[in-house]
Amino acid sequence: xxxxxxxxxxxxxxxxxxxxxxxxxxxxxxxxxxxxxxxxxxxxxxxxxxxxxxxxxxxxxxxxxxxxxxxxxxxxxxxxxxxxxxxxxxxxxxxxxxxxxxxxxxxxxxxxxxxxxxxxxxxxxxxxxxxxxxxxxxxxxxxxxxxxxxxxxxxxxxxxxxxxxxxxxxxxxxxxxxxxxxxxxxxxxxxxxxxxxxxxxxxxxxxxxxxxxxxxx
Amino acid sequence: xxxxxxxxxxxxxxxxxxxxxxxxxxxxxxxxxxxxxxxxxxxxxxxxxxxxxxxxxxxxxxxxxxxxxxxxxxxxxxxxxxxxxxxxxxxxxxxxxxxxxxxxxxxxxxxxxxxxxxxxxxxxxxxxxxxxxxxxxxxxxxxxxxxxxxxxxxxxxxxxxxxxxxxxxxxxxxxxxxxxxxxxxxxxxxxxxxxxxxxxxxxxxxxxxxxxxxxxx
Numbered sequence: 001x002x003x004x005x006x007x008x009x010x011x012x013x014x015x016x017x018x019x020x021x022x023x024x025x026x027x028x029x030x031x032x033x034x035x036x037x038x039x040x041x042x043x044x045x046x047x048x049x050x051x052x053x054x055x056x057x058x059x060x061x062x063x064x065x066x067x068x069x070x071x072x073x074x075x076x077x078x079x080x081x082x083x084x085x086x087x088x089x090x091x092x093x094x095x096x097x098x099x100x101x102x103x104x105x106x107x108x109x110x111x112x113x114x115x116x117x118x119x120x121x122x123x124x125x126x127x128x129x130x131x132x133x134x135x136x137x138x139x140x141x142x143x144x145x146x147x148x149x150x151x152x153x154x155x156x157x158x159x160x161x162x163x164x165x166x167x168x169x170x171x172x173x174x175x176x177x178x179x180x181x182x183x184x185x186x187x188x189x190x191x192x193x194x195x196x197x198x199x200x201x202x203x204x205x206x207x208x209x210x211x212x213x214x215x216x217x
Numbered sequence: 218x219x220x221x222x223x224x225x226x227x228x229x230x231x232x233x234x235x236x237x238x239x240x241x242x243x244x245x246x247x248x249x250x251x252x253x254x255x256x257x258x259x260x261x262x263x264x265x266x267x268x269x270x271x272x273x274x275x276x277x278x279x280x281x282x283x284x285x286x287x288x289x290x291x292x293x294x295x296x297x298x299x300x301x302x303x304x305x306x307x308x309x310x311x312x313x314x315x316x317x318x319x320x321x322x323x324x325x326x327x328x329x330x331x332x333x334x335x336x337x338x339x340x341x342x343x344x345x346x347x348x349x350x351x352x353x354x355x356x357x358x359x360x361x362x363x364x365x366x367x368x369x370x371x372x373x374x375x376x377x378x379x380x381x382x383x384x385x386x387x388x389x390x391x392x393x394x395x396x397x398x399x400x401x402x403x404x405x406x407x408x409x410x411x412x413x414x415x416x417x418x419x420x421x422x423x424x425x426x427x428x429x430x431x432x433x434x
Contacts, residue, residue, distance in 0.1 A: 014238040014394060017264075021231035021367065024262035031263050040267060045241035046248050047234075048267035050257060099395075120395060137399045149395030150238065151371065159401045171404035172414050176422075177231060178316075178337060178366030180405030181398035182354045184376045187388035188397030197389045205393075 001164075003031045004061035004088065006081055007051040010071030013043040014150050015098040019065050022157035025173045026165055032058045036080045044069055055084040060091045063160075067153070068099030068119065070208060075104055082108045094160060095144050098153035102146040106131055114141040119149035120190045121205040135189075151188075154179060218381075220248045221278035221305065223298055224268040227288030230260040231367050232315040236282050239374035242390045243382055249275045253297045261286055272301040277308045280377075284370070285316030285336065287425060292321055299325040311377060312361050315370035319363040323348055331358040336366035337407050338422040352406075368405075371396060 003023050005016050024031045035041060035051030042048055064085065075081055085108040089095045097105050102118040105111055106129030116131040117123070117139045126133040137148045138156045147156035158179070162170035187193035220240050222233050241248045252258060252268030259265055281302065292298055302325040306312045314322050319335040322328055323346030333348040334340070334356045343350040354365045355373045364373035375396070379387035404410035407419075 012238070013234050017230050017234040020262070020264060021229070024264075033264060045237070046269075047237060047241075047250060048269065050265035050267065052263075052265065137397065148397075149393075151394045151396040151398070154368065155399050155401065162401060167402065168411070168414060171402050171410055172418055174400060174402055174404045175407065175410045175414060175418055176366075177368045178405055179368040179398075179400055180354065180365075180409065181368070181396075181400065182372050183391060183396055183398070184372065184379060185384065185388050185391055187391045188395055190392065192397065193388055193392045194385075197385060197392060201389055201392055 001026065001028050001030065001063070002058055002061040003029055003063040003065060004058045005031060005033050005065045005067065006055065006084070007033055007035050007041040007049055007067075008071045008075060008081070009042050010044050010069055011041060011049070011067055012069035012099060012150055013045070013047050013049065015067035015069060015101065015153055016049070016065075018151060018153035019096070019098060019157035021177055022154060022161055022173055023063065023065065025176060026161055026169065032061065034058050044071070055080060059088060061088055062093045064088050064092050064095045066097040066101035066104050068097070068101040068103070072100040072103050073209060076107045086110070093143060094164075096146070096156060096160065098147045098156065099149045102126065102131075103129065105144070105146065110144060114144060115139050116141070116144075116146040117148050118146065121202050122209070218243065218245045218247065218280070219275055219278040220246055220280040220282060221251050221275045222248060222282045222284065223272065223301070224250055224252045224258040224266055224284075225288045225292060225298070226259050227261050227286050228258060228266070228284055229286035229316060229367055230262070230264050230266065232284035232286060232318065232370055233266070233282075235368060235370035236313070236315060236374035238394055239371060239378055239390055240280065240282065242393060243378055243386065249278065251275050261288070272297060276305060278305055279310045281305050281309050281312045283314040283318035283321050285314070285318040285320070289317040289320050290426065293324045303327070310360060311381075313363070313373060313377065315364045315373065316366045319343065319348075320346065322361070322363065327361060331361060332356050333358070333361075333363040334365050335363065338419050339426070
């Protein structure tokens with residue numbers, strides 16, 4: 001079972017690594033890190049992840065898992081990654097995303113008329129891509145599964161693991177990564193965090209998005 | 218503020234990336250991925266992370282964050298990483314670990330007489346290193362903070378972020394990574410998972426640890 005995770009510059013590392021850590025533990029799983037051009041990709045905070053193969057090496061993965069990050073901005077107009085997503089989706093068993101990865105699914109034309117989610121700061125942008133934005137953490141629509149921001153990919157991947165291999169395998173994976181969350185605060189969603197923090201972060205994200213829109217891919 | 222994260226082959230990616238995603242968002246943070254020999258490091262499941270610098274480039278980081286993984290086995294006897302951990306700890310503000318990273322802190326002699334935690338499957342091994350094993354998810358002992366298995370590093374890093382920069386900054390980071398956990402099961406600790414799954418995973422981990430003990434670093 002090939003699980004293809006496309007990488008690109010200015011990705012958010014945890015978007016990719018959360019689902020990777022879960023899905024790579026599925027029986028028979030083979031994770032393939034792919035890119036328009038293989039090689040080192042710089043995440044948004046100084047970490048380098050390596051894409052081992054070109055997109056063309058994995059044309060028909062069983063699972064597509066598209067991570068997000070500010071780097072998605074430069075990939076919203078026609079390009080080989082969107083072409084690959086569109087083509088691979090024809091034969092995939094599951095087509096999934098984390099965070100702003102869903103904007104790429106949308107730009108590839110896969111979300112028209114479907115419910116979908118993304119990072120809470122950009123939820124409204126899904127509508128322009130023909131999707132129906134929803135703030136649920138994991139949104140399943142047939143074989144398309146989108147997750148909310150960054151860390152939501154872990155919950156999405158466990159949900160997917162259960163669909164693919166059954167509840168017991170998913171529970172064993174959860175136990176293996178000791179995912180018994182105990183955050184010191186209850187501030188992980190805009191409904192729960194203090195209002196001032198929500199507004200400040202929304203402003204900062206929008207400002208950064210505007211500068212990223214023109215950056216190279 | 219330098220945050221040094223040592224990488225090595227056969228690391229568990231999420232051990233490093235969970236805290237990285239949190240700590241890299243602290244004001245003034247500069248994450249430095251270091252290794253005995255810089256370059257690409259293969260995680261335990263086909264992902265390549267890049268260590269940009271040798272250990273010697275970051276002798277006095279403000280924060281040391283040691284991830285775990287089966288690769289820790291080959292690093293338990295005297296080697297340059299343990300020497301670096303021991304020396305860097307002299308001047309660090311915080312010395313931290315995730316999962317079996319605490320076994321390296323222990324092998325470096327830092328945990329004698331202290332409470333500490335690690336992945337639940339190997340908790341008993343901390344005692345042989347002079348520590349007092351505890352199954353709390355995040356264990357603070359002065360400036361040494363150890364976290365339980367894999368995903369616990371996210372909770373540890375948020376705790377640390379609050380200590381360093383205050384509750385509001387930590388909450389803003391939690392909101393930024395939308396860490397509002399909603400796992401589909403409640404099976405993330407050996408106290409909560411079905412007994413058969415716990416025993417099966419314990420057996421498999423022990424078998425794998427025995428084969429890893431002889432592997433190269």
